[in-house]
Amino acid sequence: MLSRVAESLYWMGRYIERAENVARLLDIGLFIELDADLGGGERFSPVEIALTILACRDAFPLDVEAPSRDAVLRFLTFDRSNTQSILSMIARARENARGTQEAIGVDVWSEVNRLYLFLGGTRAQRKFVRGPSSLLNTIKNSCLLIDGMIQNTLPRDEVYHFLELGRHLERLDVLCRILRAKCPILTQQVEGTEAAMQLVRWTSLLRSCSAHGPFLRSERERVEPEGVIRFLVLDPEFPRSIRYSAARCQESLESISGGDDDAYGCEAERILGRLESDLRYLDVEEIFDRGLLRFLDSLQHTCHRVSDEIQRSFFLM
Numbered sequence: 001m002l003s004r005v006a007e008s009l010y011w012m013g014r015y016i017e018r019a020e021n022v023a024r025l026l027d028i029g030l031f032i033e034l035d036a037d038l039g040g041g042e043r044f045s046p047v048e049i050a051l052t053i054l055a056c057r058d059a060f061p062l063d064v065e066a067p068s069r070d071a072v073l074r075f076l077t078f079d080r081s082n083t084q085s086i087l088s089m090i091a092r093a094r095e096n097a098r099g100t101q102e103a104i105g106v107d108v109w110s111e112v113n114r115l116y117l118f119l120g121g122t123r124a125q126r127k128f129v130r131g132p133s134s135l136l137n138t139i140k141n142s143c144l145l146i147d148g149m150i151q152n153t154l155p156r157d158e159v160y161h162f163l164e165l166g167r168h169l170e171r172l173d174v175l176c177r178i179l180r181a182k183c184p185i186l187t188q189q190v191e192g193t194e195a196a197m198q199l200v201r202w203t204s205l206l207r208s209c210s211a212h213g214p215f216l217r218s219e220r221e222r223v224e225p226e227g228v229i230r231f232l233v234l235d236p237e238f239p240r241s242i243r244y245s246a247a248r249c250q251e252s253l254e255s256i257s258g259g260d261d262d263a264y265g266c267e268a269e270r271i272l273g274r275l276e277s278d279l280r281y282l283d284v285e286e287i288f289d290r291g292l293l294r295f296l297d298s299l300q301h302t303c304h305r306v307s308d309e310i311q312r313s314f315f316l317m
Helices: 003-035 050-052 071-076 086-098 106-119 122-130 132-153 158-186 195-206 212-217 225-234 242-257 267-281 283-291 292-315
Strands: none
Touching: 003 050, 003 071, 003 086, 003 132, 003 158, 003 195, 003 292, 050 071, 050 086, 050 158, 050 283, 071 086, 071 122, 071 132, 086 106, 086 267, 106 122, 106 132, 122 132, 132 158, 158 195, 158 225, 158 292, 195 212, 195 225, 212 225, 225 283, 242 267, 242 292, 267 292
């Protein structure tokens, strides 16, 4: 496969995944702002914190002292000058999909193109005015539809594995960012009425990762910090956990590079192998002993190293 095609597939997978995550993050933030009293201690509102997670707070227009909820939602949904907006990411996914139409098939290309044209048109604007949540759900569903088409129509060859590699590496990176942004306040010791608010925040964290229902079924316990971190970081079966995503990245890299259990085919595969092994034998108490934020910083650093090595091994040729 040409390195140009492989890179397009990889980044298409990443942009679709990132757009879906941003839509979910904004929708959950909107839900919390409208349905709960935030109480004290919040530096940023649930919607506004998405600016921190996506590292685009500096790019937000500073002509107002306190960003309004509507301004942040529009900035992260429609603003073409913001590289982290959903429209910008879908536009880049479309450009990557356009050059790989033969590989991904007509159905996948058509849905990516349809989503882009919808977001750039007046129908999406009108839907946003009627209710942002409805528009964000439409975006999420379209991204999930694209993923479903990929899962059900593509052979398990290099095309599929480059898409999967991008998707799961992005999922791992976004979850690290979400946990890194939200955990400082979530892990504070609180009492009284603020304790009830902490439960809402932990629950919203699970919902922003589509993990609330699966967590309750799997853990069968109260929503507490140790259980949530264990589930989101270490669970081997939950598709949005860090361990699961790392394992899928490693599998796709093995399929692409031809590595096996006894040898690795590229540096990214070696780094992911060490990460997957570390996560397999780690327990949540050790994560808190290491320091949760320090652990998450280390994870994100590893994620960036893997991304750089994939770029060096497969695309700079």
